[in-house]
Each structure stands twice: as structure tokens, then as C-alpha cells.
Amino acid sequence: MSFTAIVLLVAIATSAAGFVAMRLRLGALPPSYAPARGSSAAGVAYAFTVAFAPWAKESASRHLPSYLAGIAYHAAVFAALARLVLSLFGPPALSLLDAATAAALAPGLLCGVGLLVKRCVDARLRALSVPEDFFVNGLVDAVLAAGLVASLRPAALPVFQLAGALLIVYAPLGKVRHMLFLFTSRRALGAFFGRRGVRPSARARGVLGV
């Protein structure tokens, strides 16, 4: 195993330990005692399926370019993470795998840079932002760029692994933590609206068959 692969492995282990510790510290979601009007399970199912549809929420439907850019960006991040993990096991490069990685990372990188530019030029978004927002977006973009280069030039894989290791180690510390908490939040909010019979809406209930 190469030096950079070992660094990456250590980063993954450290980050995983950090996330586990955070989740344990968070504790269990509080129980519910009021009699349900709807179904928590249906609400959670909705939150992790239909609620991602571009038409399901105004934040998506009214801001379709930003929302779709965000989806492409996050898909690229997951693709990059998967490619990093695979790089620990296989040969430095597989042509088919690299082609798939490049196909996911290129549009994701473009969208990531676009979202960074938006955060810089949109006065309202800039006012809302903290320095870390720019740093994290830039760091992720750098990882995606390194991944894209590595998929085209396998010799650049160590750079991709090192950049990825930095992002992975950083993940539990700052806003990237949302990759863990998003699941808890979505589950909690889905259960909230599901239990009260508000979500899934009548239309979404038809889609989900509940």
C-alpha cells in the first residue's frame, strides 16, 4: 500500500471514529406520547424519497438551477468518496471506473464552482455566509478537481488521495458534519410531519402507495 493510501486509510478511520462519537453524543431522538394522526414511518419514507423531488419543496421548485446544481455537486462528492475508497483496494486505475468517475465529477465540479461563485456574488447569500462556507466549498471543489485529473491521468491519484484525506479528516469538525446530521434531521422532521398526518400529502401518498 502506498504512503498516500495509508494516509487516506488513517483519515477514514479517524473521521469514522469522530462521526460515531458525535452520533453517540447526540443520543436518541425524544419519544412521542401524543396519539398519532398519521404515520411516522410514512413521513420518514416520504422525507427520504418524494421530498427530494424538485417539485416537492419550494426551496427546490423556486430555485431549480441551484437545487439541481446542489444535487449534482453532492452526487459528485459521493462518487469521489467511493472512488477514494476503491483506490485503497484495486489497482491505481481501471479505465471503466475512471471514465465513470470523470463523468460524475466533471459536472459536479462545474456545479460546485458555480455554487461558490453564487455565494461570492449573491449579496444575500454572502451576508449569510461564514468564512468556513467558502473554505469548505473550495476544499470540496479541489477534491473533485483532483479526482477528475486522477481519472484522466492515473499518476495524479496520490494527490487525489491526499486531498480526499484532508476533506475526510475535516468532515466531522465543520459544516461537512451535515452529511451525518442530515439523515437524523430528515428522519426527525419526516416523523414529525408524518405523525401529524401532514406529510406525505394526499398526492405524495398516492406516489408512495401508503
Next chain:
Amino acid sequence: MTGAAERALQVLRDGLDARTAAFLSSCVRCGLCADTCHVFLADGDPGSTPAAKVERIAALFRRHHTLLGRLAPAFVGARDLDDDALQALAAAAFGRCTVCGRCALNCSVGLDPAAIVRFARSVLSAAGMVPRGIRANADLALATGNNMGISREDLLETVAWLEQDLRDTLGDDTAAMPVDRAGARVLYALNPREVKFFPLSLSAAAAIFHVAKESWTLTSTDFDITNYGYFAADADSARAIAGQLAARTEALGVEELVVAECGHGYRALRWEAPEWFGRPWPFRVRSFVEVMAEYLADGRLRLDPAKNTARVTLHDPCNLVRNGGVIEEQRVLLRAAASDFVEMTPNREDNYCCGGGGGMLAASEHAAKRVESGRIKAEQVRATGAKVVASPCHNCIDQLMELNKVYKLGVEVKTLAEIVADALVLPAAPHS
């Protein structure tokens, strides 16, 4: 650090549950929630976006709950909890948010900004920074059993003349408004505003109960369904206020507590109070809207829509609908009780808050913002061309009446019970 800040810090450190902590850790400041909020739509101020309001408390959370917040606060936008931070938090959590939850339904990440603002309010409550009007109403409810300090004698006097009026209106000497009747099936609990300012909604409810042949009663003490402790996010007060009515409900031995038309009262008693007490109530809790719809479905009420011919639209109270799940019942009732019912756009759980929720009506220091943010609702109403706005919430009704004047809407604002009572097809009276 002042005593207020110290008390606030203790809640910030120790008062977080897993749900709120997860929400606070999930916001990525994407800002896509901005135009889901009626306050931001009305004032266009970046500080009024849900994300900006969340950030007020999230910055304090990061400072005191995260490693980077402690080591590099400027980098992650973490902020010390001090008096300035509390002032800014109060302006956001009480002055620019009605905790309506529309942003929660539309957050792209899937977190609940309203729950976060409620947590912020609990921090402020510990610091003694709840708007005076909200605090005073909570304290009066704790001291007297209702937020307007209405005495038992005053209530009984009001009920006595309403009962006589009811008999005259129905032409039925057997019509009654029973009080403190142990063993009745239903306890109908009130918003004190009904007793003091809107007795017509109380007599409308009485007429509906009478026609439906319900076994019901009022209570002369602890009748208040409102909960300003809930608005203040003061857990002790909220629990105590709900506990007063719950104790009275149990003492009367009824099967069901029926909550008059009050959005937050319904939410507090139906959904939140069991969580505060850590157990379900030993009685059923329903909104009067649900009960009326059941009477209609069971054939216990007959309604004639020809008795309400003016165009009616419906304002969906956030706490009853989006946060309470009572979505279709009011529509069923209005379709049966009015000949020209039209929906606002958007409606149901997607409705915009009227601007008066979350205790805003009691916070006189934020009155200008409340009326300004109500512009979105006023535009919705105007677009329907309605002459009557129905809303099953006395809090919303107060706000809608003010919006009617300020924005010159030329509408009449009514409770659902009033419209249903006007449409009642009365059975032949035994005495007249």
C-alpha cells in the same frame, strides 16, 4: 457575563435535545428557504430569512458545542453568548418569526427552522427576555386560570345571557349551556377572547352542540385553551398552564376535551403537552373543527349553504393545519355551509401565516413588523374576491381583522362555528 446571559448559557448547554441538536448541525446556509417565509417576502430584509434566524442561535451553538467553534470561532462564524447576542437573538426569534413552520416544510436539507427558533426562545426565556405581553399573559393564566383574568362570576354571567340569547335564537327553551356538569361526554374549553370579545362564537358552538344533541359542558374555572408559556418556550409555564385545564378535564370525568377554534391552543393541548408530561392524556383531545365535521358526516348536523351566499375563503391556521394535521375538515364544513367557497393560493399545509402567530399579537413591540408581514396574507385574501374570511383560530382572526382595516380588504372575518351555525337547519323546537 450578566446573570441573564449565564442563565441563557445554561439552557444553551444543557437544554438541547437530540432533535434540535441535529437540526442545528444540519443547516448549510444555502439560503433557499428565504422566500418560503412570509416575513422575508414582506420586508425583503436578509435578516428575515429562516436561515438568518437559525444562524442567530446556530452561531451560539457552534461556540459552545463544537471544537472548531471553541478553537476558531471567527472561521466558523461562532459567537459568544453575551447581552448583544441575546438582543439580536430576541429580535430574530420573537420579532421576525411566527414559528409557523412553513420553512420546515420546504427546507431543502430537511431540518426544522421553527423548532430551532423555539429553542432560541427557550434560551431567551431563561434570560428573562420574552416580550412583556407574552410573559404577562402567561403569568395571568398561571395566576387566574386564564390569560385575561376573567373571574368565575364574569364567565357565569356571560354564559347566562348567552344561554338566554341561544334559546331565543333557536326558539327552543331546552337549549342550554351547561357549566361544570360532571360526567358530560365533552368538555368544551375556550379561548378567553370568546368570553370577553367574541361571545358570538361561543353561542354558535352552543347552538351546534345543541342541534347535534351532544352531552357537553363548559367549565367555570381553568377553561383557557391558550398557552402563552408555549409561545414563550418556557417549559415550566407551558406545562403548568396545560396542566390546569387537564386537571379540570379529569375532575369533570369527561371522555373528550374539545378545543375551541384556536390554532396554538389545539397544538399545545393535542400535540405538545403529552410530550411535556411524558405521557398521553387519559382523555381524547380534538379541535371543535374535527367534531363539527364528524357531526356533519354522522348526519347530526344538517346545513343549508343557501344561508351563506357571500363568497367565503378560508385561512388555514398554521398550528392547526401545518403543525396539527387538521386539513380537510374545515373544507368539508365550508362546502356544506356556504354556497360560494373559494380557496386561497397556496392553501392547506402550504398556507402563509397571517403574521399574527407565535405570540406576535401579544408582543406590542413587534406590532409594526406583524402588520407588515401580514401583507402576504392580505394579498392572498384580496385575490380570492371573497367577502368573508373564515378562520378556525381566534388568534388569526384578531390579526385578520387588523389586516382587513390596514389593507382595506372590505371583508368580514368569522370563525368556522359562526358560519356553520348560520347554516344550521334547525329541527322543530319542542317549545317556542
